[in-house]
Amino acid sequence: MDNEIILGSLSSDLKRVGLGLYRNSDQMANRFLKEALKRKNEIDKNGLPQYMVVLLGKIKKEISPDEALMYSTLLQNYVLKSSISSLVSAKAIALV
Numbered sequence: 001m002d003n004e005i006i007l008g009s010l011s012s013d014l015k016r017v018g019l020g021l022y023r024n025s026d027q028m029a030n031r032f033l034k035e036a037l038k039r040k041n042e043i044d045k046n047g048l049p050q051y052m053v054v055l056l057g058k059i060k061k062e063i064s065p066d067e068a069l070m071y072s073t074l075l076q077n078y079v080l081k082s083s084i085s086s087l088v089s090a091k092a093i094a095l096v
Helices: 003-022 026-042 050-057 065-095
Strands: none
Touching: 003 026, 003 065, 050 065
C-alpha cells in the first residue's frame, strides 16, 4: 500500500487515540492505538526523511493524549505536504 495512505490512516488513528484518552474512553483509545501500531509496522521506511523515521519510532504503546494528537498533526502535515509536492511535480512535468 502507498505510504501516504498508510501515514494518513495512522494520523487518523492517533487522533482518535488522543480524543478517546481525553474523553476517558479507554476501550476506544486502546482499539485505535492497536490499529495505529499495526499501521506503523506497515510503513516502508525507505525513502522517508530521517525526521519521519525518528517520529515513527516515538509512537509506542504507552502514549499520552497530547503526544497522540501532536504526532497525528505532524503526520497529517507531512502527508499534505508530500501530496502537494507530488501534484506540483506532475504538473511541471506535464508542462514540459
